[in-house]
Amino acid sequence: MSETLTFPHLGLGTVYLRGEEGAGIVDSAIEAGYRLIDTAYNYENEGAVGLGIRRALARTGVEREEIIVSTKLAGRYHERPLADRAIEESAARLGHGAIDLLLIHWPNPKQGHFTEAWAAMLDARERGLVKHLGVSNFLPEHIEELHSVSAELPEVNQLEIHPMFPQDEAVAWHQDHGIAVESWSPLGRGELLNHPTLRALAEEHHTGVAELILAWHHTRGLIPLPRTSHPERLRDNFEAARVTLDDTTVATISGISEGHPHRLWDQDPAEYEEF
Template sequence: MPAQPTTPAQIALNDGSAIPQLGLGVWQVDQDITAEVVGWGIEAGYRLIDTAEGYQNEEGVGEAIRSAGVPRGELFITSKLRNAAHQRDAALRAFDETMAKLGIEQIDLFLIHWPVPSQDRYVEAWKTLVELRQAGRIKSIGVSNFNQDHLERIIAETGVTPVVNQIELHPRFQQRDLREFHAKHDIRIESWSPLGSGRLLNDPILASIAKKHGKSVAQVIIRWHLQEGLIVIPKSIRQDRIAANFDVFDFELDAQDLQTIRGIDSPDGRTGPNPATATFLF
């Protein structure tokens, strides 16, 4: 068997850029500790950092970028447009605020956080992201929590396909139908809540696979995401778990493991809001 890599793969995007396959998410990380948490992540080896305007911790990410001792070109920074700023002028102002908080000249990936179809402005938001990319302020543009009909509409109305759709995805909610559409259109999937909001950590089926490999359940789940070709952004505020979540390159799930995990998929496995009906603004 060939030697396993010791760092995340770089996943090619449809615009010619590439993204690290394993990154650190900072959802629900308090602004006061974000810089320290992200610093631990960078120290452990993470180079993809995922934040959002709605997380209210972009300043902490920016502080970590400046103090990390890692060249800016080695880091891949993602943020997301808040739901209340889909109108063009509001989106431009919100983006300026993001860049000021992060303290960077160009962001690697910027996403529309939710489509919020009830306000029907996500196409306008997408056109604004296209404009910002053309101006050189964003390297790559994508979306988050978009269903197939939302994707079809923005592609049809702009001719621009997102590089990434960041969606809830984990072993109990595998979204395979939606993944087929993404593969057909060369849209990479990035998994949020990859551990099922922690609900999968006591799953007996996953625990048996973890025991077989001498790994934790979290490590098995992260490894599953990697082997499924997904980009994955686990989150923790504990230094030991941040490091452990990155320690997933010295083992491989076999065909039986993958088949077993496929069997725990459930159409009722969603833990977060449904993008078709989510109306919250922030």
């Protein structure tokens, strides 16, 4: 097993960032200080992400070893040997040798093959195709099943987390088990940027609402993955860790979900499947 990953305070989400535009955003993000770039087989942009990284490395002097590139295994490839070929394809499209961090995108529990996918990932690590392993959208019971068949826990779980869905209990479970937590859709797809409570708190802290929310993730020990197609937003998001929040402010932000916490698209990992 490789040395445990040390995660930066946030990463770049790349869903919908494709082609030259996507490569340009990745290039600009690395120049702005980002060292974690998140993609997925199903985002159809592993090639653009790899291209953007290569351009940034050639232009900025950043070393490849400084960057963590994560991608995700799609649900239609959980079964062996489909998983083996899909992992090889992801590595080839990214074009940087071994994948730094590979996640299972969704558990797809009705299909019941995610332990096969995990076995394929463990083998891929032995073959030198992958350095670190994790999951995405897994519930604790799914992770315990992986642990029962491999005696190994994933290093990270990527979960939907934002102020309308803070997932306090899940976050505590993962932190108790030494599993890092990444937040997808950390800004709630922009739905929260005009929330009156958040606007008032942002004004009080002399920052923007997006930066306030990202600071909320950071203060809770989470690794948010905001996506933006606007280069000027990259640095604002990156600098959000400088915003200091006390426990009362963190609780107030989490409290806006009280009574009606909700996922953005009703994607409950116990039922939802993505292929």
